[in-house]
Amino acid sequence: MSRSTLRFFAFWLFGGLLAAQQKVLVISADSANLVLSAGGLLAGMARAGADVWWVRVTNDEKDSWKLAPEETALRSRRESEAAAKLLGFRQVIHLGYRAGELAETPFTTLRDRLVIFIRHYRPNVLFIPNPYTEYDRVLDRFYTGRAAEDAWRAAAIENFVPPFTHLGLAPHRAGEIYYYAQPLDPQRRQAESTSTFVPQPKVVDITPMLETKIRAAQALTTSNEAMAQALKARLETTGRRLPLLDTLAPASIQKLVEENVRGLAKLCAQGTSYSAAEEFHYAGVEFRIPRKYRE
Amino acid sequence: MGFRRTFGSGMWAAVLLCLGTPSQAQEQLPLRPLPPGKTVFVLQPHHDDHTTDHGMGGLIARFVDEGYDVYYLRASNDEKDGTALPAENDKINLREALAAAKVLGIKEVINLNWRNDYTAPIPLNELRAQIIFLIRKYKPDIVVGHNPWEHYQKNPDHRNVGRAMAEAYWMAGLENVHPEHFLLGVQPHAASYLIGKARLDWGLGHRPNVFFELNAEQVRRKQIAYHTHRNVYANPATARAMRAELARLGLYLPEWEALDDQEAAVLMEAWHMEWISRQRGRQAGVEFAEDYYFMDEFDHLPGLKAYLQQHVRTP
Numbered sequence: 001m002s003r004s005t006l007r008f009f010a011f012w013l014f015g016g017l018l019a020a021q022q023k024v025l026v027i028s029a030d031s032a033n034l035v036l037s038a039g040g041l042l043a044g045m046a047r048a049g050a051d052v053w054w055v056r057v058t059n060d061e062k063d064s065w066k067l068a069p070e071e072t073a074l075r076s077r078r079e080s081e082a083a084a085k086l087l088g089f090r091q092v093i094h095l096g097y098r099a100g101e102l103a104e105t106p107f108t109t110l111r112d113r114l115v116i117f118i119r120h121y122r123p124n125v126l127f128i129p130n131p132y133t134e135y136d137r138v139l140d141r142f143y144t145g146r147a148a149e150d151a152w153r154a155a156a157i158e159n160f161v162p163p164f165t166h167l168g169l170a171p172h173r174a175g176e177i178y179y180y181a182q183p184l185d186p187q188r189r190q191a192e193s194t195s196t197f198v199p200q201p202k203v204v205d206i207t208p209m210l211e212t213k214i215r216a217a218q219a220l221t222t223s224n225e226a227m228a229q230a231l232k233a234r235l236e237t238t239g240r241r242l243p244l245l246d247t248l249a250p251a252s253i254q255k256l257v258e259e260n261v262r263g264l265a266k267l268c269a270q271g272t273s274y275s276a277a278e279e280f281h282y283a284g285v286e287f288r289i290p291r292k293y294r295e
Numbered sequence: 296m297g298f299r300r301t302f303g304s305g306m307w308a309a310v311l312l313c314l315g316t317p318s319q320a321q322e323q324l325p326l327r328p329l330p331p332g333k334t335v336f337v338l339q340p341h342h343d344d345h346t347t348d349h350g351m352g353g354l355i356a357r358f359v360d361e362g363y364d365v366y367y368l369r370a371s372n373d374e375k376d377g378t379a380l381p382a383e384n385d386k387i388n389l390r391e392a393l394a395a396a397k398v399l400g401i402k403e404v405i406n407l408n409w410r411n412d413y414t415a416p417i418p419l420n421e422l423r424a425q426i427i428f429l430i431r432k433y434k435p436d437i438v439v440g441h442n443p444w445e446h447y448q449k450n451p452d453h454r455n456v457g458r459a460m461a462e463a464y465w466m467a468g469l470e471n472v473h474p475e476h477f478l479l480g481v482q483p484h485a486a487s488y489l490i491g492k493a494r495l496d497w498g499l500g501h502r503p504n505v506f507f508e509l510n511a512e513q514v515r516r517k518q519i520a521y522h523t524h525r526n527v528y529a530n531p532a533t534a535r536a537m538r539a540e541l542a543r544l545g546l547y548l549p550e551w552e553a554l555d556d557q558e559a560a561v562l563m564e565a566w567h568m569e570w571i572s573r574q575r576g577r578q579a580g581v582e583f584a585e586d587y588y589f590m591d592e593f594d595h596l597p598g599l600k601a602y603l604q605q606h607v608r609t610p
């Protein structure tokens with residue numbers, strides 16, 4: 001082991017010890033996607049002592065079954081807070097954008113609002129929806145991810161949103177960033193580039209947090225019922241059935257959600273030695289150190 | 296290579312893995328049957344998007360042959376496509392689009408007439424609302440269009456109509472989306488399958504995951520549908536330029552000898568369509584094929600796919 005390798009090994013060990021003081025800011029479009037994509041890792045960070053804040057951009061108003069949007073939004077808000085509590089987050093901030101309507105929200109408006117949260121909470125770790133993931137048909141995640149990625153950059157630059165700089169919200173750079181998505185993109189494990197400064201695929205072991213993640217996903221009862229009802233309806237109209245959903249009781253929906261979380265964990269663990277995992281694209285402090293000095 | 300790093304509790308670890316496999320591109324793709332259903336919606340910005348290089352003309356012809364009703368939703372007015380003035384292009388392209396649709400067996404062409412190449416500044420939710428309404432009216436099982444996630448897509452119409460489609464095809468099934476439509480006698484309806492077209496071999500962006508086989512008759516109709524678009528494709532000027540270039544090299548094409556420039560251009564486009572269909576066929580192990588990115592009915596629930604495969608019962 002060379003001296004420089006040792007130095008970096010020590011750097012990482014020290015970084016691990018610092019985890020107890022980690023400040024994490026999570027940005028999501030809808031709630032379900034965040035819990036399903038990153039709930040395990042975030043619960044682990046919170047358990048290890050990190051402060052986790054969650055900025056929830058949309059209100060999930062359409063993700064329900066036979067329920068008015070207003071009622072859906074209210075329930076989803078409460079259920080997201082319940083899920084956040086289970087995951088160990090400190091707070092949820094609800095921006096209340098109407099779900100499914102983000103295409104027409106000016107990119108810069110959303111970005112600049114997110115800049116304020118980054119400068120206020122001053123996180124060292126940021127979680128954002130991966131706007132580069134393919135084949136995710138919920139484009140709110142794309143629009144939010146795109147604005148959040150730019151907010152990460154802009155928050156560190158003084159000349160963005162000057163009125164707030166004037167009020168004392170100093171520029172801030174989050175050192176680490178996780179791009180999260182459910183495993184929909186067949187090419188997700190291919191690094192976009194081998195260049196030094198590009199986020200790299202990262203698989204994280206979530207085995208110890210899997211049960212917590214399942215409970216948090218189950219807390220989103222309104223969107224879970226919508227998923228189960230839509231699935232049952234689709235199967236019925238095509239002459240098929242899923243015995244679990246013969247009676248659509250809360251217990252059967254909970255079981256379906258559990259199967260979903262376990263299925264995701266297994267899919268993300270493929271090709272690793274873990275039994276449960278989550279996948280990200282990740283850029284950390286080391287990505288600002290040229291590769292030749294890291295190896 | 297890998298970094299190992301422990302979190303505070305020491306109970307668990309996050310390990311950085313680089314799992315890229317560049318050879319994925321060469322994987323053999325499956326030949327698949329058409330997805331089940333009765334109705335297909337081709338959602339495209341332009342008059343000619345059902346016929347371009349990697350085509351979907353063959354697939355449309357196959358859908359028609361196998362008994363599906365196929366509708367073509369053309370979002371733009373195509374005013375810039377061609378060398379005439381915009382209003383003139385609009386008229387010619389519409390006429391050629393209707394003729395090509397007829398060759399393929401498309402039941403109806405529905406024109407939304409958004410301004411060509413100006414879909415970037417339009418309210419995308421309004422375009423989406425129109426598509427949602429039409430999905431509720433025609434009740435397609437399958438939607439076919441540009442792959443909205445493809446990289447290096449320079450044409451804003453392809454990108455934006457693709458994005459509107461990516462949301463519309465499932466959001467049309469939600470009761471809380473555009474309830475005003477229900478006053479007009481339609482009900483919520485979601486399409487279950489999406490077929491995304493590969494535009495060109497641009498970078499890593501679009502990587503198809505299936506082949507659909509075509510027969511010779513379907514390729515023949517795809518050829519005709521393609522060169523029916525004389526305003527933009529089978530143009531005599533292209534053949535003229537090719538003849539001049541060949542003459543400069545001391546060459547000629549015997550098949551072109553008895554043909555005028557218009558006929559030669561048509562033949563050239565027909566060759567192109569046959570060549571690309573054979574090329575894809577060779578890759579798929581059949582005579583003719585087209586390749587697409589296919590999204591199956593439960594692909595949006597990746598965590599449940601294996602469970603559903605195991606537990607769903609078909610009587």
Ligand SMILES: [Zn+2]
Pocket residue numbers: 340341343344450453
């Ligand atoms: Zn086009």
